[in-house]
Amino acid sequence: MSNESNDSGTTSNLIRGWRKFLGEARTRILLWYVLIITFIFVVSIPAFRLLLHARVDMRVNRELREKIKVFHSLVTYGITSDHTEKDALDIQQFEMLRTDERLQRPSSRQQLKDFFKAFLSSQLPDDDTFLIAFLDGKFYRSSPRGRPEQLAENSQLMQYWAKQTQPEQGEKHFSDSSVHSILYLTQPVKINGEILGVFVVAHTSAGEHAEALEAVIVIVQVSCVVLVVALVLAWVASGHVLAPLRMLIAAIRSTSESDLQKRISVQGQGEIAELATTFNEMMDRLQRAFTSQRNFINDAGHELQTPITIIRGHLELMDNDPEEIEETRILVLDELDRMSRFVEDMILLAKAERSDFLQLKTVDVAALTEELYAKAKILADRNWRLDAMGKGQIVVDRQRITQAVMNLVQNATQHTKNTDVISIGSTISNGKVHFWVRDTGEGIAVSDQQRIFERFARAAHSRRRSEGAGLGLSIVKAIAEAHCGMVKLRTQPGNGAKFTIVLPVEPPPMMNDQLIDNS
Template sequence: MKTLYTRIVIVYIGTVIVSIIAGLVTIYLLLESKYGDEQEQYLIKQGQSFIALYEKRSLKEMESIMDLLHKSMFVNFRLYDSSGLLKTFGENLHKDEQISPQKVEQVIKGNVYREDARDRFHPIVGLPFQKENKRYALFVYTSDESALEKGFIQIVYLGFFCVLLTGSLLIAVASQYIIKPLKNMTKVTKQLAKGNFDVKLNLTRKDEIGELARSFESMAQDLKKMEQMRKEFISDVSHEIQSPLTSIRGFSKVLKHKNLSQEERWEYLDIIESESERLSKLTENLLRLSSLESDHHPFEPETFWLDEQIRDVILYTESEWTQKKIEVEVDLAKQRIEADKELLKQVWINLIHNSIKYTPEGGRIRVRLVKWVRQVNVCIEDTGIGIAEEDQKRIFDRFYKVDKSRSRKSGSGIGLAIVKKIVEIHRGEIHVKSKPGQGSTFIVTLPLKQSRRKYLK
């Protein structure tokens, strides 16, 4: 009983046995109801034929005739008169006391007797008749088990036995068909545990087992992607942390040289300070992203003017876009929104900061707020370097950079991942439209109100 195969086979055989027993009982009850009545009528007809024949024959003549006929008639006869048993034609009853003197006397007096002797398949019928002014009682009954009855019972038993045997063999084979893919899944599970995610079940079945197998393969591919992302994450984090640490360590060693000029010393100290800030910001962003993805980050919605918040962020970054002589166009419809004010502020800071970073001097940035019935769209459009189509699908992945050189100026690649997560927390969406050399447009869609489910999270 330790294997599913054994359990399926045992349960099926048990079910077949119970079904056979129920079938036998049902057949028995149906036959007893119908066959018993027909058997009784048959005995009466045979008894009447015997009486008609006996009225024209003597007792000795009847003996010779009935010796030939009773076997083919599948019935037996007992003839009584007022003094007792005269003759038995055929087999004796299973129990002679079943026909008591009282019953014989009752029939001789002219009453028809019916009795369920052992069961409905073996009734006894008593018929009265007269011959030469003498009263007789004729009892008619079947043999204990006639050849016909034996044959019928054997056929029924043989049929049910064949059903049991054939069904057991078929379920033994069919169970292998059911269990085989499950065994394959067990093997695949062991492969997954060893880190081998390139597994295939190659199962084309359309039933629940096939659906489970396809889900299993899909899970293996998802695990493979997660493992690949984990390795990339570790590699990216290591690279991002190692890069500023290498700079800090290198310039710290240079500062030990006594022959450095004061100007060079300050320059190297500025680089060390810049790399330290970069490392601090990277750590801060990693902690923020981890907190957002843990679903335990505080979410405190409040109602505020969204257009005023975006305008404040644009003013906050004024020194950056004025330094690059970037023209900023603002078209903000007045709109109140229910959201986490501090989290949304981080979205606008990151998006506007990216637009400034990748827009060349003399370029243009346009920020628009469009309100709808139940949602609002914020579009941040720039005339920057643009994003290739293959990169647009991954720019929201953490540590992914369009700039493959990974220079210090390209950032850590976490900002857009934080933006997307904050937008998702607000049950919103973010999309990007861009072409290389033609700028980029980030479109953020947010609901005007947050559902109560979010509050209870």
């Protein structure tokens, strides 16, 4: 029973191993490569064979036409005529033929007989080529004398040629592999209006076809060797190309919440390199998100721990004195209010990442600026000023913009004295609306200018301690970015600060679903 279980487990492991092997990208690439190369060979080799046979037939037909052309020129004009095709003969052959008196234009049956004899004896046909002469409808002579069975004197094809009355070009196929087919050209000879003979140039194609087949076999053998070598190289190359993927898999497997340091080295260009770069960028974002989340939790726990400790301590020390009970009640309510504001701020920051965070409406900039200025003056006793009011309509969430500007104003009041100036203003230019809060307070150190927009951050060298949890400027930044805008800071230590919220006048198309119809 245990042996059967072991055999079954081994079989299952083998099946899983083969499935994994066949499912790998490297294996699929190799299989597709094999299919494509095989398809190319299956299509190209027969096409090459047909093309090779066609080229052989063209060459043979050209040689046959040259032989017929020489014969026709000699039998029509004679060897000494200026019309004779001398270009088809080499110099030595032409000089030899010119001395033979029998190669003059024949004018009788006997002269034609002598002409055939002289012409055939002077020719040296190529391999598998036969020059055949017929006289009075019967076989007379051939060069060479030895001919295949299909060209025997009494064969059907020879009898057919002997009766030709018009020039003809053709091909006759045979089942005999030693011949395969015969390509031929016929040229009847007419003397005094009567056809006395026929000249035939014939060529058996078995030799050329055998050579073509041998060439195809060599090509197939070479192609098989090349295919095997190409497959090995493709396997090695695909492994090299897909190496970043294996590194990516290993990096993903080794990634955990406590270890986000793994990165992939990017080499070269292309999709694999882009994938590695994208993975590294994703890991950077995840690391920043986890770090931010961890810091947020730590800071939130610290911020909540203080009021809880204060409340617990006063409640534990509280006795039955009515005056002390009242003081403790007021202090507990104040700490609970601060905790409530802190929780509301955290909820607001969480909502800033949702699509329904904004409720966009068309707002008049001048009216909104006046409203902001009126609300700001109530917050503290400062030297308030209204710098400018933009003129025009914008599409924003009125409540969120008011909240952001009031946070800036509250921040300004906490870092200024009664004699300092706090100014509010707005303007529209180049498709952007600017809301700013400017003060003449203590300013912000260079080292703090980027950090103060982070959650729970406060200026390190402020003269006074802010009452908030350090979320005010984070909320301003979140509201601005939700509007596809930004917050700018211009400050010098000891010379005040200017916070400017820059927003687009018209919301981007992706924010159209947040637009509320004013009607």
